[in-house]
Amino acid sequence: MRTPPSAPDTVTGTKPPGAEDQAAAARYVRQLFSDVSARYDLLNHLLSMNVDRYWRWAVARDFRHVLGRPTARVLDLCSGTGDLSLALARQGVAPVFSSDFAHSMLTRARAKYDGTRLPERSRIPVLAEADALQMPFPDASFDLITCAFGFRNLADYPGGLREILRLLRPGGELAILEFAEPTGFLAPAYSFYFHHILPAIGEWLTGVRGAYRYLASSVDRFPKGQGFVEMMRAAGFKDLRVRKFTGGIALLYVGKSEPRP
Numbered sequence: 316m317r318t319p320p321s322a323p324d325t326v327t328g329t330k331p332p333g334a335e336d337q338a339a340a341a342r343y344v345r346q347l348f349s350d351v352s353a354r355y356d357l358l359n360h361l362l363s364m365n366v367d368r369y370w371r372w373a374v375a376r377d378f379r380h381v382l383g384r385p386t387a388r389v390l391d392l393c394s395g396t397g398d399l400s401l402a403l404a405r406q407g408v409a410p411v412f413s414s415d416f417a418h419s420m421l422t423r424a425r426a427k428y429d430g431t432r433l434p435e436r437s438r439i440p441v442l443a444e445a446d447a448l449q450m451p452f453p454d455a456s457f458d459l460i461t462c463a464f465g466f467r468n469l470a471d472y473p474g475g476l477r478e479i480l481r482l483l484r485p486g487g488e489l490a491i492l493e494f495a496e497p498t499g500f501l502a503p504a505y506s507f508y509f510h511h512i513l514p515a516i517g518e519w520l521t522g523v524r525g526a527y528r529y530l531a532s533s534v535d536r537f538p539k540g541q542g543f544v545e546m547m548r549a550a551g552f553k554d555l556r557v558r559k560f561t562g563g564i565a566l567l568y569v570g571k572s573e574p575r576p
């Protein structure tokens with residue numbers, strides 16, 4: 316007897332276990348981050364041995380030319396508990412909007428912002444609870460849009476890029492930081508750590524079954540490196556470049572919207 320073909324893969328973005336369409340994928344992701352929010356920062360810093368702090372700082376440094384302009388507006392998509400938003404705010408004077416669809420991640424961000432001393436010239440980021448695929452801002456609202464470790468969780472990658480292009484002003488910049496696969500001698504050890512040790516520690520510390528197994532599978536599914544660069548190009552981004560962090564564990568994808576004619 317022949318086994319029936321499995322259901323077609325209709326998700327053009329992340330595909331968590333059991334999610335058969337984009338709405339189900341988004342529900343899973345939102346629930347997962349709501350469940351792990353209390354331990355999210357601890358795990359981030361522990362599992363990356365604090366290197367994640369350097370990555371966010373380095374991303375913000377790369378965009379000082381935008382952040383230093385008081386008239387510029389910056390959107391940090393999938394901002395979670397706000398570490399990248401704070402790094403961006405520290406580097407300049409431009410207002411930063413932190414947006415995420417998991418309420419409890421934003422609650423943590425709020426508490427963090429309240430307890431953080433920023434340089435006098437910097438502004439505390441403004442929170443916006445929203446889905447990255449349908450943002451409540453008019454066209455051409457931002458000069459810089461960032462997204463750290465959030466984009467691969469979207470249920471529709473091309474849709475996410477379209478929404479970002481809609482929100483960017485002409486010549487505006489996009490910076491997406493995502494996990495990738497290191498190459499060279501680090502690769503086998505890192506892969507073992509990422510697929511076996513990290514999910515076990517994540518589950519143990521959060522008490523949420525499968526949360527950090529999803530993390531590994533979402534990275535595996537994401538079109539890393541040139542594959543994602545081509546996706547950005549197809550969406551209409553220009554001047555594309557990729558910066559490698561820590562032997563390729565994380566990659567920063569940068570692109571621009573079409574300049575004003």
Ligand SMILES: C[S@@+](CC[C@H](N)C(=O)[O-])C[C@H]1O[C@@H](n2cnc3c(N)ncnc32)[C@H](O)[C@@H]1O
Nearest residue numbers: 348393394395415416417446447463464465468
């Ligand atoms: C891995 S965390 C990254 C948080 C933060 N940017 C950082 O660097 O730590 C991913 C975040 O993306 C958010 N997220 C995922 N899909 C989203 C969507 N469609 N709309 C808004 N936020 C989303 C999750 O709620 C979560 O807070």
